[in-house]
Amino acid sequence: VKRVVYHKAFELLMHQTIRRYVILSGARRVGKTTILYQMIETLLKNKVHPKKILYVSFDHPLFKLSSFDQIINLYETTINEEKEAYIFLDEIQYASDWDRWLKVYYDTKPNWRIIATGSASPALIEGTKESGVGRWTVISVPTLSFYEFCEILGVSERPTNLPDLDLNEISNLNESQLSELMFLLMPLQKYFNKYLTIGGFPEFVFSEDQFLVQRILREDVVDKVIKRDIPSLFNVRNLAVLEKVFLYLCFNSASVINISTISKEIG
Structure with missing residues (x-):
């Protein structure tokens, strides 16, 4: 089953006149990676050559030993030397300087289409403010309706x-x-x-x-x-306090929240 978000993201990624990278943002387990797999499946059914498609999960521990640019450069020089490419980047927030590199690729690789996912929304929004204006669009992936x-x-x-x-x-x-x-x-x-x-x-x-x-x-x-x-x-620095704040907010989700009150309750 292809969700509404899939159609929205794929349409924007493949748009003929408006060029945009796409970033899918949402909580863990809402199906962002599945949407990437479905897009890859659609491209293969549309006869896009497999070597033009790259999928990278930055949540994988081995990729933490390499820089963002090293991984993409390795793909470009050894697998796909053609101008056209479809790049799928999962959990992009774990890659250092991801926003700067996306900006570079957007400006220098006009035939690349890139879609990424990220579970840490504040990091994605901050990266969009700095480098993403006019280059990529963040689409929120909610839980199932x-x-x-x-x-x-x-x-x-x-x-x-x-x-x-x-x-x-x-x-x-x-x-x-x-x-x-x-x-x-x-x-x-x-x-x-x-x-x-x-x-x-x-x-x-x-x-x-x-x-x-x-x-x-x-x-x-x-x-x-x-x-x-x-x-x-x-x-x-203090995970125990963070967890207490989270629990307090859960039990008082319908109340007016006051910082002083939280301090007294969990202090």
Whole structure:
């Protein structure tokens, strides 16, 4: 299943008159890498020569021993010496000076099309401010919408006779109209409960082990962001305090947040 973000990003990457690099930004596990794989698959089906396609994951430990330019230069000199290339760069925030090198490639390689992903949004936004103006576009990849969740799951109970309503119009419906709408949506209730439980993360759509799903979400999504991504971006020295701040915000998500109050609570 190709998501809405896939079509938006691929259209921009392949645009005939507007030249832009694309950066997909979003949390871990939302499917950014899968979108890259789907684009590569589409290019191969469109008869693009495999040597014109490069995929690099900067999350791989071996690539931490090489600079951004060394990797791209090796590809250019030993695999693809032609002018045209499709470059896919996964977790680009781990590459040093990535924004400067993208600027160089944009200015010197007019026939290259580059798309990258990144899980650390602040780093991507900062890089865009410095070098990316007019050169690349950051597209946010959210978790699955409920429609996409049902699409992947292949839900057959989806109603086909729903009224064509804008969300803002729902508040104007009378009680009878709301009851009718709820009746039409009733078959989806059991799927919606599961959708809320998995948080819209694609890989858990078919899982029935909710306890394991919750544990993986906590370990892979929350813990890695708090213990690796944020500290590496913002030079956090005390991880214990950062974790306490996170927990405080979770338990007080609907409250007005005051820095002095947080200091007293976690001090």
